Amino acid sequence: MSSSINATTIPLPTTAAHHGSLSDLLPSHWTTQVTTWLDEDAPSFDYGGFVVGSSPRTAHLLCKSPGVLSGIPFFDEVFRQLDCKVQWHYDEGTFLDTSKEKGGKIKVATVTGPTRKLLLGERVALNTLARCSGVATKSKRMLDLVREAGYTGVLAGTRKTTPGFRLVEKYGMLVGGIDGHRHDLSSMIMLKDNHIWAKGSITAAVKAAKSVGGFALKVEVECQTEGEANEAIEAGADVVMLDNFDGEGLKVAARSLKDRWKGKREFLIESSGGLTEANVKGYINNDIDIISTSSVHQGVAHVDFSLKIEHGTEVPAT
Numbered sequence: 001m002s003s004s005i006n007a008t009t010i011p012l013p014t015t016a017a018h019h020g021s022l023s024d025l026l027p028s029h030w031t032t033q034v035t036t037w038l039d040e041d042a043p044s045f046d047y048g049g050f051v052v053g054s055s056p057r058t059a060h061l062l063c064k065s066p067g068v069l070s071g072i073p074f075f076d077e078v079f080r081q082l083d084c085k086v087q088w089h090y091d092e093g094t095f096l097d098t099s100k101e102k103g104g105k106i107k108v109a110t111v112t113g114p115t116r117k118l119l120l121g122e123r124v125a126l127n128t129l130a131r132c133s134g135v136a137t138k139s140k141r142m143l144d145l146v147r148e149a150g151y152t153g154v155l156a157g158t159r160k161t162t163p164g165f166r167l168v169e170k171y172g173m174l175v176g177g178i179d180g181h182r183h184d185l186s187s188m189i190m191l192k193d194n195h196i197w198a199k200g201s202i203t204a205a206v207k208a209a210k211s212v213g214g215f216a217l218k219v220e221v222e223c224q225t226e227g228e229a230n231e232a233i234e235a236g237a238d239v240v241m242l243d244n245f246d247g248e249g250l251k252v253a254a255r256s257l258k259d260r261w262k263g264k265r266e267f268l269i270e271s272s273g274g275l276t277e278a279n280v281k282g283y284i285n286n287d288i289d290i291i292s293t294s295s296v297h298q299g300v301a302h303v304d305f306s307l308k309i310e311h312g313t314e315v316p317a318t
Helices: 031-041 047-052 072-081 115-148 166-176 193-199 202-213 226-235 247-261
Strands: 007-009 056-063 085-088 094-096 106-114 154-156 189-191 219-223 239-243 268-272 290-292 305-314
Touching (some): 031 115, 072 085, 072 115, 115 154, 115 166, 115 305, 193 202, 219 226, 226 239, 226 247, 239 247
Parallel strands (some): 268 290
Antiparallel strands (some): 056 305
16 A cells, blocks of 8 residues: 555554454454445446446545545445455555645545445445545544544544444544443443433442443542432442533542542542534543543534546456
């Protein structure tokens, strides 16, 4: 894979920097999701495919807006299932700068295969790559901002992901350098307001969670007040989430909790809700161990990619 003056590679998150590719995280069944996406887009006859036929062709993947390249395994799998080959010219995690003074478009990959199959995979592959790259780009942007503001803790996404597309969005967060947070209801026991109200109290809910989660699962409790946080810590919560506190209130509560329980309990403080690019400096403080935000994956702009078949050129059969 090549590099150039209009692209820079982002270091992997510290948890992954000296290990395998992030694609090694993907479970064995993930390729079936790609099959489902392809089935959704062509549930019956492929009329456009009939028009173009199966002559071998070359197509070029072009990036047309700045962003972090993310989602290569998903793009590759789309075309693998369609008997096409992909050659990448940039590494995943590379920031592609498409500003006009640097050309406006970047040729990111070359795809070869039967014409109709290139077009069968085009939209599915582009949609996935655009969304995943958008999440990675926003994640990197927010991480850069909190680090510039002096924050040393963990920046994480949330579980507020698109149904059926969580794996792609969580993958994009990791490529962007942030923590993916819990992936599902089985990953960590998070007790939210509805759990507490249904069980009757924070103490009772934590006790019940600990009885089945054992030593292997952390218990996190969503708290609306400092008093609720103190009850959760007393009950044995591993993480307390200060939910939707304002900037100053968050700082006061976090400092108070750390002072009160110093040397008595081991716990982490998470804040959630309200972080934006505009309020980073007033929001963050290092008494907070984890900042979680859905702003890195909800409503983010996609990175603009297109796939263009070479005009009048067929690839010789091999």
